[in-house]
Amino acid sequence: MRNFFKDFKERLIEGTLLLSSTVTTITVLLIIFYLFKEGSGIFSRSSIESGNQLLLNPENPVNNLTDKEIKYIYDGDISNWKQVGGKDEDIMIFRLDDIGNFYTDEQLGENFENMPMYVDTLVMQNKNIIAFISDKYVLSKTKAKRLEVNKITLSEVLKGKEWIPTAHPSAQLGVLPLIMGTIWVSFGAILLALPFGLAAAIYMAEIADYRVRNILKPLIELLAGIPSVVYGFFGLVVMVPAIQKLFNLAVGQSALAGSIILGIMALPTIITISEDAIRNTPRAMREASLALGANKWQTIVRVIIPFSISGITAAVILGIGRAIGETMAVLMVTGNSAVMPTSLLQPVRTIPATIAAELGEAPFGGLHFQALFFLGCILFLMTLVINFTVELVAPRRLKR
Amino acid sequence: MKKTISVIAAICMTVSTFAQTKLTIKGSDTVLPLSQKEAEKYMKANKSASLTIIGGGSGVGIAALMDGTTDIAMASRKLKMDEKLKLNNAGKAYKEVIIAYDALAVIVNPANKVSKLTKEQIEGIYTGKIKNWKEVGGDDMQIIAYSRESSSGTYDFVKEYLLNNKNYSPGCLMMPATGAIIESVTQTKGAIGYVGLAYMEKTVKDVGISYDKGKTYINATYENAKNKTYPVVRPLMYYFEKKNEAKVKPFVDYILSPTGQATVKEVGYVDLGK
Numbered sequence: 001m002r003n004f005f006k007d008f009k010e011r012l013i014e015g016t017l018l019l020s021s022t023v024t025t026i027t028v029l030l031i032i033f034y035l036f037k038e039g040s041g042i043f044s045r046s047s048i049e050s051g052n053q054l055l056l057n058p059e060n061p062v063n064n065l066t067d068k069e070i071k072y073i074y075d076g077d078i079s080n081w082k083q084v085g086g087k088d089e090d091i092m093i094f095r096l097d098d099i100g101n102f103y104t105d106e107q108l109g110e111n112f113e114n115m116p117m118y119v120d121t122l123v124m125q126n127k128n129i130i131a132f133i134s135d136k137y138v139l140s141k142t143k144a145k146r147l148e149v150n151k152i153t154l155s156e157v158l159k160g161k162e163w164i165p166t167a168h169p170s171a172q173l174g175v176l177p178l179i180m181g182t183i184w185v186s187f188g189a190i191l192l193a194l195p196f197g198l199a200a201a202i203y204m205a206e207i208a209d210y211r212v213r214n215i216l217k218p219l220i221e222l223l224a225g226i227p228s229v230v231y232g233f234f235g236l237v238v239m240v241p242a243i244q245k246l247f248n249l250a251v252g253q254s255a256l257a258g259s260i261i262l263g264i265m266a267l268p269t270i271i272t273i274s275e276d277a278i279r280n281t282p283r284a285m286r287e288a289s290l291a292l293g294a295n296k297w298q299t300i301v302r303v304i305i306p307f308s309i310s311g312i313t314a315a316v317i318l319g320i321g322r323a324i325g326e327t328m329a330v331l332m333v334t335g336n337s338a339v340m341p342t343s344l345l346q347p348v349r350t351i352p353a354t355i356a357a358e359l360g361e362a363p364f365g366g367l368h369f370q371a372l373f374f375l376g377c378i379l380f381l382m383t384l385v386i387n388f389t390v391e392l393v394a395p396r397r398l399k400r
Numbered sequence: 401m402k403k404t405i406s407v408i409a410a411i412c413m414t415v416s417t418f419a420q421t422k423l424t425i426k427g428s429d430t431v432l433p434l435s436q437k438e439a440e441k442y443m444k445a446n447k448s449a450s451l452t453i454i455g456g457g458s459g460v461g462i463a464a465l466m467d468g469t470t471d472i473a474m475a476s477r478k479l480k481m482d483e484k485l486k487l488n489n490a491g492k493a494y495k496e497v498i499i500a501y502d503a504l505a506v507i508v509n510p511a512n513k514v515s516k517l518t519k520e521q522i523e524g525i526y527t528g529k530i531k532n533w534k535e536v537g538g539d540d541m542q543i544i545a546y547s548r549e550s551s552s553g554t555y556d557f558v559k560e561y562l563l564n565n566k567n568y569s570p571g572c573l574m575m576p577a578t579g580a581i582i583e584s585v586t587q588t589k590g591a592i593g594y595v596g597l598a599y600m601e602k603t604v605k606d607v608g609i610s611y612d613k614g615k616t617y618i619n620a621t622y623e624n625a626k627n628k629t630y631p632v633v634r635p636l637m638y639y640f641e642k643k644n645e646a647k648v649k650p651f652v653d654y655i656l657s658p659t660g661q662a663t664v665k666e667v668g669y670v671d672l673g674k
Contacts, residue, residue: 335573
């Protein structure tokens with residue numbers, strides 16, 4: 001009987017452990033599933049906000065326009081139908097809000113019941129019109145021509161260079177500048193953090209005596225405990241003006257400012273993990289090297305670093321992983337303009353900053369909302385690749 | 401960050417839970433400080449009232465009104481056409497009350513020679529057609545255009561009132577908060593930005609704006625906004641359902657009363673009185 005209870009207790013504990021690990025795994029899988037489900041939603045839509053359409057006069061020979069052309073037309077950059085394959089006529093732009101310029105509120109009726117009729121009249125009367133209208137206000141028997149707009153494609157999104165998800169009527173969802181911005185900032189961060197991190201790790205593991213190390217180590221770990229928004233604020237008030245003066249730039253908010261902040265934030269990860277790797281070098285290796293007459297520096301460079309290189313690589317990759325996903329600090333110092341970066345001294349916009357800044361007001365379930373989830377998918381894949389790389393690199397240490 | 405602050409504010413506001421009238425007010429971050437101040441004073445005068453004020457943006461407030469999680473939605477812009485449609489479809493008759501006005505100032509660095517711009521020039525700057533200050537009568541210096549993030553009601557307001565509904569150039573620097581815009585314009589010589597009048601600081605200079613192609617330039621001041629000569633002014637509004645009118649009326653009436661309107665001026669917005 002006593003044995004049974006003992007077994008039961010053990011089984012209970014085992015069961016609890018199994019349950020908690022299963023729940024965790026399922027949660028993670030569900031989150032990923034949701035992310036990709038929402039993210040892939042953009043490919044079943046066109047760039048025109050659903051429930052709306054673009055109408056043309058039936059005599060207009062133009063049948064379809066690309067997202068870009070629609071945006072250029074509504075921005076006034078394309079002002080003649082000739083430029084998009086139509087007749088030589090100026091383009092007349094019409095939005096629903098413009099209706100007030102043509103008809104009074106009384107004419108439209110209290111609940112806009114006359115709106116469809118007047119919209120239709122306008123479209124039929126003006127041969128050069130392009131009208132952006134909600135479905136509700138299109139007469140069911142209208143003779144106006146509905147503009148065909150293609151569905152969003154993957155290559156269009158990945159190669160697109162313009163990110164203006166709030167553009168009306170045609171949202172621009174080019175993610176290339178955001179991906180490049182993220183890569184530039186993270187790459188710059190690692191370039192700065194690697195030499196410092198490695199040097200500090202070597203110093204702490206090999207050179208510093210235990211008293212110095214006991215002071216340094218908690219201090220460095222304290223760096224990881226500072227909230228990222230504090231880093232961001234520090235960056236905005238101190239780093240940005242300093243960079244502006246140092247490089248004599250028109251504006252200090254730049255990829256470099258983001259890189260420096262992220263570099264500092266990645267330091268604790270890099271130092272702690274690579275220090276552990278260096279410490280794991282067997283005493284025998286170190287002593288053999290010294291016994292052969294090598295001095296301390298030679299031992300570090302020729303024996304210890306090659307031995308712990310996989311651990312150091314893992315540290316660097318995890319550091320990049322931290323940098324890529326960082327939001328708040330970057331949001332405050334990189335300037336967030338979605339242009340293709342050509343140098344570290346230019347403002348850039350990263351994926352996490354974009355999601356954080358825009359999700360608040362993106363209508364739930366809308367195109368913009370799904371586009372942000374798609375960005376989340378890209379970011380997830382980026383960090384996934386990084387984590388797999390760690391998996392590939394780390395076990396090498398055990399084989400040796 | 402804004403959200404955290406508003407959440408904390410909301411928690412502070414809900415401390416006195418066992419009161420009789422409970423109201424939730426949610427929406428625009430521009431209206432948020434005003435609503436908080438008004439609610440604070442209102443609750444001091446009416447011990448039985450309990451008001452919860454939550455920020456998040458105009459769109460968030462209106463969405464909450466649609467699914468009935470708030471009594472009043474604060475908005476710094478008029479309802480969009482599709483929001484009207486959605487409310488209409490949900491069978492919710494709503495009422496709109498203008499509680500104050502907010503003027504928007506276009507600001508530059510104090511070291512900048514330029515102190516007036518036409519509406520067309522501002523449009524050119526923000527759409528990326530004008531890139532250098534010498535094109536608008538300043539020094540040979542690159543223009544750095546700062547804008548709010550697209551989640552901000554102010555972003556839409558500027559797009560509608562100053563950019564003729566055209567899209568911002570991707571080259572604009574997007575800032576997450578008004579404070580960050582002021583900080584950046586203070587630091588950057590070639591900068592231009594926009595902020596609500598209530599947030600104006602001495603470290604930046606506001607420019608006169610002309611709506612008549614350069615004949616008259618008007619500066620963003622309280623007086624000019626009040627006498628309607630300054631054109632870039634938007635109403636701040638409360639939206640609520642008609643069936644809730646009896647519940648929200650005492651508070652709305654308080655804001656519209658002379659005491660409430662004095663608070664409007666105190667917070668830095670433009671009061672309604674003539």
